Amino acid sequence: MKNQSQGKWTSGLLLLFMIVPVIIAVFPLAALTMASFKPSTELMRYGLNVYPQFELWNLDNYVYLFTDGSIYFHWFKNSVLITFISTILALIFSSMVGYSLAMYRFKGQSIVLFLVLLIMMIPFEILMLPLFRMMIGLGFVNTYTGVILPMIIHPLAIFFFRQYALSLPNDLMDAARIDGCTEYGIFFRIMVPLMKPAYGAMGILLALFSWNNFLWPLVVLRTKEMLTLPIGLAGLLSPYGNNYDVLIAGSVLTVLPIIIVFIFAQKYFISSLAAGAVKG
Structure with missing residues (x-):
C-alpha cells in the first residue's frame, strides 16, 4: 500500500x-x-x-486584413512561397553535404567540416553586408531569389544531417554498389528513406526559421508588395498610429502555418529525438 x-x-x-x-x-x-x-x-x-x-x-479585425486595400494576403503569399522553397532546397542540399561529409573520405574533408562549424559560430549580422553586396551584383535585390539564395545551404542543417548519417550502416552502400547502383541512386533510393526522421525534424526547424526571418528580408526587399509577414506586420506600428487590433489578428493567422507544419511532421520529429537518444 x-x-x-x-x-x-x-x-x-x-x-x-x-x-x-x-x-x-x-x-x-x-x-x-x-x-x-x-x-x-x-x-x-x-x-x-x-x-x-x-x-x-x-470579425472586424480579420475582415479588415483582407479588405479595404489591405495587402496582408500578398505578405502571406510571399512568406509561404519563400518558406516553402527555401526549406525544400535547404533540406536537399544540406542533407547531401552532410551525408557526403559522413559517408565519404576525401582530401580536405576535415577543413570543410571545420568551415561548417566556423560559420555556425559567426553571427549572421557579420555576413549580412557581403551577402547584400553580392545580391546587388547579381541583381537579386527585391526578389524572392535574393531572400532564398543565401538560405539554401544551412550550416546547422549540414552538421545535423552529418551526425545523423554517421549512424547509418555502410553495409547498405556496399551492397548497393555491388548491385550496380550509382552513388546518387544510393543516396536518393536508400539513404533518403532512412533519414526521414532527420528530414522531419530539420524541416520543422528550417521552416520556423524561414517563416520568422525578419532581418534578411528587411534588407533585401524594397516594395510593400514584396514584404513578408513579419516585416509587414511590424509596419503596422508607427509613430503616427498603432493598429494593435489588426496586428494581433494578423499574428494569429501567422502562427497557423507553423502549427500545421508541426502537426504533419511531428511523427518524424519525435522519432528523430528518440533515435538520437538511443544512438547517442
Whole structure:
C-alpha cells in the first residue's frame, strides 16, 4: 500500500510538472486569439487577457486584413512561397553535404567540416553586408531569389544531417554498389528513406526559421508588395498610429502555418529525438 501511495504521488507530481509548462506555453496564444476578436477600444483598455467576453467578439479585425486595400494576403503569399522553397532546397542540399561529409573520405574533408562549424559560430549580422553586396551584383535585390539564395545551404542543417548519417550502416552502400547502383541512386533510393526522421525534424526547424526571418528580408526587399509577414506586420506600428487590433489578428493567422507544419511532421520529429537518444 505504501509503494502504491508513493507511486500515485510520483505520478501526480510528474503530471503537474508536465501541465505547468503546457499552460505557460498555451496562455500567450490563448490570450492573443481572444484579443483578436475584440475591438481596439477594449484591447487598449484591458490589454491581453484570457477573459472571453463573448459579447464583444466580432470579425472586424480579420475582415479588415483582407479588405479595404489591405495587402496582408500578398505578405502571406510571399512568406509561404519563400518558406516553402527555401526549406525544400535547404533540406536537399544540406542533407547531401552532410551525408557526403559522413559517408565519404576525401582530401580536405576535415577543413570543410571545420568551415561548417566556423560559420555556425559567426553571427549572421557579420555576413549580412557581403551577402547584400553580392545580391546587388547579381541583381537579386527585391526578389524572392535574393531572400532564398543565401538560405539554401544551412550550416546547422549540414552538421545535423552529418551526425545523423554517421549512424547509418555502410553495409547498405556496399551492397548497393555491388548491385550496380550509382552513388546518387544510393543516396536518393536508400539513404533518403532512412533519414526521414532527420528530414522531419530539420524541416520543422528550417521552416520556423524561414517563416520568422525578419532581418534578411528587411534588407533585401524594397516594395510593400514584396514584404513578408513579419516585416509587414511590424509596419503596422508607427509613430503616427498603432493598429494593435489588426496586428494581433494578423499574428494569429501567422502562427497557423507553423502549427500545421508541426502537426504533419511531428511523427518524424519525435522519432528523430528518440533515435538520437538511443544512438547517442
